[in-house]
Amino acid sequence: MRTQNATAYRFLTPYLLIFAIFWIWPIISSFLISFQATRTVPWRFAPTFNWGRLIGDPAFYNALKNTLLILVIQVPVMIALAIVMAVLLNSPLLKARGLYRFAFFAPVVVGEVAYSAVFRLMFSLDFGIINKLLESVGLAKIDWFSNVTPAMALIMIAVTWRWAGYNAIIILAGLQSIPEDVYEAATLDRVSKVKQFFHITLPLLKPVIVFCAVLSIIGTMQLFTEPFLITERGGPGGGTETLGLLLYRQGFRSLNFGYASAVAYTMAGLAIAITLVQLWLMREPK
């Protein structure tokens, strides 16, 4: 048995080496770097330098506020939308179901740069179709890129467009795993379709919804593409800067790896904490 294990580990060695060098070591290294002042040469050990700055940095609190705001508004809206889309996709009345499934999933496979460019065009002040539509129904044009509130709304719309379909497909799989005869039993119990949805479908979908919510929370904590490409590096004036963007700015623009590492660990810690709270709130009753 031991010989077998040793042989197995010899085969695994190349992978384990690569895993250790490119995954494990960066995790440990960045943790250590977060305790170093990295804007001096050579770097020196200064445990409170980055973490102390983080606690008092208005830019960090701005990014944290923006990230949490997106998390609190966009994630529930997107999950609710995904549930509605999944229920519609699951309807036996729907024709060309495969086509709709493809259409809903397509945003995920569209290139990030391309979709961001299209969104910038669609929401452009003078030429965008969105403002044209607003004007056509008698509403005022919105300067989506120069004001903080519309810019944040734009980020949320874009993220929702991109990921709602993806979550809908996952929820659809959950819906299809609920046995049909449970609904038949409820029908014979004289339970209306609406009550069936709230008392049977939603409770039985809970594990899938929690899964989608956890994935979305982690994704939102790392949100980078949309504020970087659509609102031009977190603009206007840092109004849409997220923690992911702050990390990028500190790490790769200012080359302040120590502070970027501290931000990265804060993001990971927050994602874990929020996820744990979420799992606790949605736990199965004993």
Place this chain on the structure above:
Amino acid sequence: MAAVTLTNVVKRYGVFEVVHGANIDIADGEFVVFVGPSGCGKSTLLRMIAGLEDISGGDIAIGGKVMNDVEAADRGIAMVFQSYALYPHMTVEQNLSFGLRMNGNPKADTDRRVKRAAEILRIDELMQRRPKQLSGGQRQRVAIGRAIVREPQVFLFDEPLSNLDAELRVQMRVEISRLHKELGVTMIYVTHDQTEAMTLADRIVVLKGGNVEQIGAPLDLYDDPANRFVAGFIGSPKMNFLGAKVVETSNSAAIIELVNHGGARLRKPLREAFPAVGAEVVLGVRPEHFFEAGEGDCDIPVKADVAEHLGSVSYVYANAGPEELIVEREASRQRASGDHFTVSIKAERSLLFDKAGARIR
């Protein structure tokens, strides 16, 4: 309580017809079992009575009222599903009371009905458990309980015991029978297991390929089947079928020759139909209707292949020419594999069928 009447009920999926004009009258308080092999349309028929499937033709009436266009929820029926179909996220108590609660039934009445169902089925101890914490038998009880609390006019059971082990099946069978006596409600029960049908039913409806083959009391079907299919389907082990040919007829009997048994002949008295000389027929003999050599009207030699000893009786699987026969023997007359022995057939304990399977009486 209510009678259920099916008149020329047809079910089509597109152009494919699966039930071809079923006519069945079920009396108030009767226990009727639909039995037949897979795909015979028995579950479809039950689901049409429940209102879970639309009917393509004919009428279904419950309590004298035609229900073709009445919603499933308003037909006054309750159904027990093969998979139990319990609500997995609810406790037993919530499962039982769900329908009543959702319809605004007064709490006191809901509690009374749930308590009564729990007492009838002896599941009082399980009320706070969830379905996944229950055994198969307990789940089945809860499913039946959920039907009881509705206080329906008609109970429908769709193969409710097929997911249970053999011992539990026997136990639940007895319980369902007891329940029928206790509640006195019309029950329609679907199964592919003829033993369940024989033991539970007041009357059995035998189905094959979407057609009703015969309706009757269990022993009537056993003793007097309308055709070869019913004869073979009802009874365990199955009836033996021996190839034969008519060699002579009179106005009260036919003499047939068993073609695979060295010209053995049997005089079969007949009342209604007289097949032509030379016609190919089939003689049906139940395993328990083979007698000792010389005791019957026609002896045939056989060779024991395999013997199953069940204690009180044995079943000998014997070869007789190209035909395999199942012979029931008393335990004291056991036969070992390879034994040669002779069995005897009595004309009055055998049935005659024509080539197409119709009974010749």
